[in-house]
Amino acid sequence: MAGGLFTPFILKRHIFFYLSFVLLHISKTTYATPPPSAKFEPRDVYMISCGAPGASQLDDGRTFRSDPDTASYLSTSTDIKISADNPPHASSGPLAPIYLTARVFTDQSTYSFYIAQPGRHWVRLHFFPLPNSHYNLSSATFSVNADSIVLLHGFSLPAIPPSPVIKEYLITTQSNTMKLSFSPLKGSVAFVNAIEVISAPPGLIPNTTSAAGTTTNGQIDLTNNALQVVYRLNMGGPLITPGNDTLSRYWLPDTTFLKLPGAAAAAWVPVNTIKYPDSGAMTPLIAPPTVYSTAQQMAQSNVTDARFNISWEMAAEPGFSYLVRLHFCDIVSKVLNNLYFNVYLNGLMGVPNLDLSSLTMGLAVTYYRDFVLDSSSISNSTILVQVGPASTSSGNPNAILNGLELMKISNAANSLDGFYAAKPKNNSVTKMVISAIGLAMAAIAMALVFTMFCRRRCEKPGWERKSSFSSWLMPLNASQSTSSFLSGYSKSSRSRFGSTRSKNGFSGIFMSGTYAVSRVFTFSEIQKATKNFDEKAVIGVGGFGKVYLGEIEDGTKLAIKRGNPSSDQGMHEFLTEIELLSKLRHRHLVSLIGCCDEKNEMILVYEYMANGTLRDHLYVGNGGGETGMPVLSWKKRLEISIGAAKGLHYLHTGAAQGIIHRDIKTTNILLDENFVAKVADFGLSKAAPSLEQTHVSTAVKGSFGYLDPEYFRRQQLTDKSDVYSFGVVLFEILCARPAINPALPRDQVNLAEWALQWHRKGQLDKIIDPTIAGTINPDSLNKFVDAAEKCLADYGVDRPTMGDVLWKLESALQLQVASPPIAESSGSGSGIEMPLKKMASQKNGLTGFDSFNDRSGTQIPPPLDQGR
Incomplete structure (x- = not known):
């Protein structure tokens, strides 16, 4: 499954789980025949077993037509059909007959399919590099385009993959023809074992949907985008094969993707208890009842005040946005309005206080919700989906999820595999145009050379050119x-x-x-x-x-x-x-x-900044940073704060016209090999207002938790907006927790507000990073906190300049250095303490959290995976 491959057979190591599940419930649970509303008769159905001499019948009842029957669809310079020298076996078991033959292409070749009903179509490509004495398919490298959409670029497979690879897409076509082109890399070949092109039900994928972390008004248009199905998971249940799905889909068990398996417990009900809404807006075509009849719920959900999340983590490719479809069905409640929970996607709030009862008006009634995760919110090449109890939950807290679908969205280059545009068709007209252009360019080049030669011959010796550079x-x-x-x-x-x-x-x-x-x-x-x-x-x-x-x-x-x-x-x-x-x-x-x-x-x-971001070093021992990474001492934290303040002060005052950074946060403060702090990432920066201006009017940009509330309200940017963000950074340095953590109680979600509350109570010591709490000189701490507090004033006019902040931080450092040592180690001389061997997850009354690098400027740190 690495690299986003959809390979439904790779779960051999979970066969025991599947068999146990089936044997345990076979007497109670059956795969019910889908109701009439689930029947769908596609207008366009092309199922081809490439290279096969006759039709191929699959165990799930589907029949793939033989290659000779479809020869009229294919345009290729060479007619190469191969079969396996010896019947191969995948690690998951015997291969289906469609993987025992293949079509091989030595040059660009195209399948053309007549489309009777324009709209979205399934495109499924089946690959298995079967052993053949004439062609080494394990070394094949090629690209595949669907019309102008890049499906695969430089694609190749290992010599003996654990199972066949299925690449599944949803492509929109408005013409009466769809063309699938296979283009081998020079000196290589392309191949395919089987192809499916089938009409998708209208309304299966909406034209618009909501972006994660926005209100319902934040709609994203998907009309012209192609989609690639990367994952399709059945929570709490076994593998669902095409024979048991309403649209011949695979649904994988979710156990491989649970980040903390102990946080989840499988739940199930008989399939015939699942109900679909009477409105007809949702049918088994969206997902079969077998998906909704199982779920993952919170383990030990009957424990009062249990506060943790169930988390699923999946690989994702940076640079792409993703459509996330979540399937819900309340099969765990006994009465209505007893289940309230939150949904998070990569730390963004997807749905707060989700109450399925009020949406479905019943129990065991199906419901699904779509979200789009923008490419800027994909962190560390993963997507994290989490459900957890809402803070307003009454009774026993619980949260559930029944199914999940993750689909990659084509990018601005109309590609699903990197930023590569589709190649032009390899036809005679194109070649003639290219040849003509080449001849014209050659003629122009010769004319320029001739002109330059003539001018040089006419120049006088020693003649100086007039150009001054x-x-x-x-x-x-x-x-x-x-x-x-x-x-x-x-x-x-x-x-x-x-x-x-x-x-x-x-x-x-x-x-x-x-x-x-x-x-x-x-x-x-x-x-x-x-x-x-x-x-x-x-x-x-x-x-x-x-x-x-x-x-x-x-x-x-x-x-x-x-x-x-x-x-x-x-x-x-x-x-x-x-x-x-x-x-x-x-x-x-x-x-x-x-x-x-x-x-x-x-x-x-x-x-190159050898020590990465400041954030990486703050969360050591709390779910962030690398194992064995040293903990920053208070003295080193002060020096880093001073360095960042100097950089920001220079931006505001050192240039001819001041510069407002607009995205100050701990991930934009980098550390070199000597832990010298440097401000980075100026992509959102703006020139400061001139002497005649008081502010710059601009659209609000920045990072949640660090954003100046006055700038947010008035959309008027000043250098005091940077000062506010820096105040949040100072408290993050002191407390070692994210600026925003939506999994916490409401009064603790925002670090700036939370820290100021404790400061006003005179109990700031309760939230200081425990790894340094006993090493800070009280006077140094007071000076530091005073600077941070003033930075967070509600109105910019009440905030200090960065010069004033810098002066207070330098005073805090002097007070720390001048005081007697307080159990602080100088380590190797870098001003950092020795690596932690062990740290309890409990911190400041909170549990540990995941490291989260919100490089996009719009992300929120993820909620907790599990608490106490």
């Missing part, structure tokens, strides 16, 4: 740099930038009026530095793209941020970073080393 410093226009991603962007944006390189290809100037980047890297240099963007070199993922650790020839390590050129937001942040960082140099700002503008790429190169 070398021509390679001049900004290029769009016609001069067709490979640049800027050439495809708006004219106004292109006019600000040019891309040039010196003759040796290793240095250049990236000009924009009055500022320049000292080095422009070639794309080949970037590839070499990152080992061709090796996934093992990824050190961070955010809304802009991935960040790689790179190393150039002289051994210098660099942080290389590779952006998405198809995103206007990414382009804006790219330009903002260059514009600001090329003008700024400060010890406490992350330095921009250079950039790359080739092959439609947006790549920024920064100095």
Whole structure:
């Protein structure tokens, strides 16, 4: 299942679980025949067993037509059909007959299917690299397109996968033809064992749905997007095969994905007790009753005041948004209105206080809810779905989930596999056009060479050119740099930038009026530095793209941020970073080393910060940070606070016109090898108001928990908005807990409000990070908290400047250093304490939480997995 593959046979190690489940309940539970409303007769049905001499009958009752019967659908230069030399076996058992033959393509080949009913269609591609003496399918590398949509790019399979691989998609077509094109990599082949193209029921996937963490008014249009089914889970129940599903789908058991299996307990009822709403808006086509007849509920839910969540964690691909469909059916309650629970997606609140009784007006009545997780909210290449009791729950708290579907949404490049556009059709007209363009370009090039030769012959010896600077410093226009991603962007944006390189290809100037980047890297240099963007070199993922650790020839390590050129937001942040960082140099700002503008790429190169983010070091022993990572001492925390304050103070006062960062948080404060703090990520930054202005009016952007409430209310940005965010950072440094934790009681969710409450009570010592609580000089603590409190004033006019904050923090450090040692270790001289060997999960009256790197600027830390 790694890498988002939908392989329903890989669960061999859970066979014992399935058999036990079935044997235990076989006398009570049967797979009931779906009611008449579940019947669906698709207009378009193509099921092909590629390379097979005759029809293939599957155990679930489906019949795949033989390849000769469908030969008229296929356009290929070579007719290659193969079968296995010896009947192969997957690790999950004997193979279905459709995996014993295959079609092989040595050149681009296309299946064309007539579509009688435009709309969404299932497209299922079946792959198994069966052993064959003529073709080594385990080394096949190829791409697959559905019309203009990229389904697979550079796809390959291991020599002997544990089971066949099924790639399942929902594609919308408005024409009367759908084309599936297979394109092998040069020197390789493409293959496919079986293909399904089948009409999907109207209304199965809505055209619009809500974004997770928004109100119901925050609708996202999915009309023109293709979807890839990545996971389909049956909570608390066994594997459901196509023969027992209303639309021939697989539903996998959820046990593999439970983050903490002990937090969940399976529940079930007889299938015939499941009811669908009388309105007809929901039928068994959405999900069969076998999905709703089982569920996962909270283990030991009868314990009064039990407060923990059930969590499922699934792999996700950064750079893509996901449609999440959750299926609910209250099969655990005895009376109505007794079950209230919250739903979280990657820490965002999906549904608060969900009451199924009020929505379905009954028990054991089916219900589902759709959400979209934006690509910016995908953290650490995972999606975390959680259910837990609502804080308003009365009686015995509980939470349930019956089923889950996770679908990847096609990106701006119309792709479901990276940022790759579909290749043009390989036909004679295209070749003629390309040839004509090539001849024209060659003629133009010859004319230019001839003109330059004639001009050089006419020049007088020693004649000095009038240009005051070398021509390679001049900004290029769009016609001069067709490979640049800027050439495809708006004219106004292109006019600000040019891309040039010196003759040796290793240095250049990236000009924009009055500022320049000292080095422009070639794309080949970037590839070499990152080992061709090796996934093992990824050190961070955010809304802009991935960040790689790179190393150039002289051994210098660099942080290389590779952006998405198809995103206007990414382009804006790219330009903002260059514009600001090329003008700024400060010890406490992350330095921009250079950039790359080739092959439609947006790549920024920064100095490498060896110790990562400040946040990574605050949550050691509390579910965050790496095992054995040292705990920051109070002295080191003060030094880091001072360094970040100096960087922010320079932004506000050191530039010709002040700069407002607008996204100050602990993940945007990085630490170098000596734990020197540097402010990073200037993609949301804005120029401060001029002397004639009091504020900048702009759309609200930033991170939940750090956002200035006055800026949020009035949409008027000032440098005091950064001061507020920095105040939250100071309390996060002191307390070592996230700025927002929606799993906690309401009065504790927001760190800033919670900390101020305890401070006003004079009991701030109760919420200090226990790993440093006994090492802080009281006077130093008072000075630090005084600075943080003033930063969090409701109105910007009442907040201090960063210069004032810096002065208080330096005073706090002096008081700490001047005081006698209080059980504080200097460690290795870095100002950090020795690594923790063990820490109790209980902290400040709260339980531990997961590390959460909200690089997008819009995420909330996840709720608890389990409490006490």
